[in-house]
Amino acid sequence: MNEIPYKIYLNENEMPDKWYNVRADMKKKPAPILNPGTLQPVTIDELSAIFCRELAEQELDDTTAYFDIPEEIRNFYKMYRPSPLVRAYCLEKKLGTPAHIYYKFEGNNTSGSHKLNSAIAQAYYAKKQGLKGVTTETGAGQWGTALSMACSYFDLDCQVYMVKVSYEQKPFRREVMRTYGAQVTPSPSMNTEVGRKINAEFPGTTGSLGCAISEAVEAAVSQEGYRYVLGSVLAQVLLHQSVIGLETKAAFDKYGIKPDMIIGCAGGGSNLGGLISPFAGEILRGEANYDIIAVEPASCPSLTRGVYAYDFCDTGKVCPLAKMYTLGSGFIPSANHAGGLRYHGMSSVVSELYDQGIISARSVEQTNVFEAAEMFARVEGILPAPESSHAIRVAIDEALKCKETGEAKNIVFGLTGTGYFDMVAYEKYNNGEMTDYIPTDDDLKKSIDTLPKVDL
Numbered sequence: 191m192n193e194i195p196y197k198i199y200l201n202e203n204e205m206p207d208k209w210y211n212v213r214a215d216m217k218k219k220p221a222p223i224l225n226p227g228t229l230q231p232v233t234i235d236e237l238s239a240i241f242c243r244e245l246a247e248q249e250l251d252d253t254t255a256y257f258d259i260p261e262e263i264r265n266f267y268k269m270y271r272p273s274p275l276v277r278a279y280c281l282e283k284k285l286g287t288p289a290h291i292y293y294k295f296e297g298n299n300t301s302g303s304h305k306l307n308s309a310i311a312q313a314y315y316a317k318k319q320g321l322k323g324v325t326t327e328t329g330a331g332q333w334g335t336a337l338s339m340a341c342s343y344f345d346l347d348c349q350v351y352m353v354k355v356s357y358e359q360k361p362f363r364r365e366v367m368r369t370y371g372a373q374v375t376p377s378p379s380m381n382t383e384v385g386r387k388i389n390a391e392f393p394g395t396t397g398s399l400g401c402a403i404s405e406a407v408e409a410a411v412s413q414e415g416y417r418y419v420l421g422s423v424l425a426q427v428l429l430h431q432s433v434i435g436l437e438t439k440a441a442f443d444k445y446g447i448k449p450d451m452i453i454g455c456a457g458g459g460s461n462l463g464g465l466i467s468p469f470a471g472e473i474l475r476g477e478a479n480y481d482i483i484a485v486e487p488a489s490c491p492s493l494t495r496g497v498y499a500y501d502f503c504d505t506g507k508v509c510p511l512a513k514m515y516t517l518g519s520g521f522i523p524s525a526n527h528a529g530g531l532r533y534h535g536m537s538s539v540v541s542e543l544y545d546q547g548i549i550s551a552r553s554v555e556q557t558n559v560f561e562a563a564e565m566f567a568r569v570e571g572i573l574p575a576p577e578s579s580h581a582i583r584v585a586i587d588e589a590l591k592c593k594e595t596g597e598a599k600n601i602v603f604g605l606t607g608t609g610y611f612d613m614v615a616y617e618k619y620n621n622g623e624m625t626d627y628i629p630t631d632d633d634l635k636k637s638i639d640t641l642p643k644v645d646l
């Protein structure tokens with residue numbers, strides 16, 4: 191019975207040397223991203239004014255299936271990868287389920303999440319292009335932390351616009367970034383035109399992700415030798431994150447295991463997209479079948495209750511438009527929402543796979559998410575990030591269904607990170623102060639009604 195170890199490790203040489211681009215195997219491709227000014231498909235030159243050239247090329251390439259992972263990036267990966275695929279024997283026992291539960295753990299690095307997989311790639315291409323530095327925004331701080339680590343490794347300047355409320359409430363995240371040499375500015379700031387305008391219009395505002403994105407983009411285009419980078423949503427980010435799925439598949443193959451069910455949490459869709467890419471590729475090529483589930487918060491339900499339409503990726507409306515499942519770029523989750531995954535839209539690749547029925551989606555309420563998080567922490571030893579715990583919730587629910595039916599399904603989920611910086615949310619849960627808020631149809635209609643009108 192115990193021939194499958196608690197941790198399935200690959201060795202360094204078994205780590206993938208190519209990223210996999212699932213778009214190459216999609217007969218119907220995700221819709222092209224559009225220039226917000228002209229509403230025409232973005233050209234490589236337009237995109238290269240904001241993003242690094244090679245990243246812009248990856249973004250627009252929906253036919254090349256495999257991209258070599260440059261040696262410099264592989265060397266960095268080797269410091270914390272391959273990440274373990276863990277058999278959750280203790281959780282199975284606790285649940286009394288015949289199901290076999292596995293999780294791919296991405297929290298084993300200082301940034302505490304999978305975001306480092308793409309941060310190091312984006313920093314590498316910026317360095318290769320001879321840039322001085324990059325700008326970005328961060329909300330809770332995981333992306334900003336990952337990017338500051340990546341930039342210090344390649345000796346690049348890193349300017350992070352951090353949503354003011356997080357800057358003040360998460361001083362330790364901020365200090366981790368500064369320890370890695372990043373300049374962290376609370377947003378809205380007085381550094382940029384858009385920041386000054388917002389400060390004048392809304393004195394005392396504590397900022398928003400949309401505003402921080404607009405500031406970061408302005409900072410990139412107004413400084414010589416800088417580009418803007420983003421930690422989720424984009425096709426290039428899913429490409430880099432495919433390392434998660436490729437390793438997962440290699441680890442399963444080593445033991446001749448075929449997962450029945452693959453579960454991931456979905457904010458912008460990057461970890462989910464990365465985890466499922468090789469498996470979705472098999473489905474698309476007609477080679478295998480898997481039950482793939484994206485899990486999102488009931489308070490920000492873009493796949494389960496949004497519309498599939500072109501929308502702005504940011505509230506400032508400076509980034510390209512993408513066709514995606516969206517709640518409207520003006521949608522802001524309720525203030526009592528503590529569980530992360532707050533983005534109004536969803537990666538256009540994940541959206542298209544969902545629209546084609548290759549994957550399904552489910553939404554869960556945050557008190558149930560934290561209940562699952564605590565159960566997991568107490569038996570598996572890892573304190574999970576609230577985001578990751580959305581996937582834990584559904585994995586537990588599915589394992590309990592197996593208990594009813596007696597099926598020994600192989601269930602795998604992505605454990606994207608650790609929750610040490612989320613103790614305020616855990617505190618709320620432990621004090622019994624956490625509540626659930628599910629937006630009404632009217633709430634959603636208000637922001638969905640503001641979607642741009644695009645005829646292609």
Ligand SMILES: *Cc1c(COP(=O)(O)O)cnc(C)c1O
Binds near residue numbers: 421577578607608
């Ligand atoms: C950012 C983050 C997520 C959500 O982002 P995706 O792009 O949807 O993957 C999930 N888990 C953790 C730990 C994160 O930091």
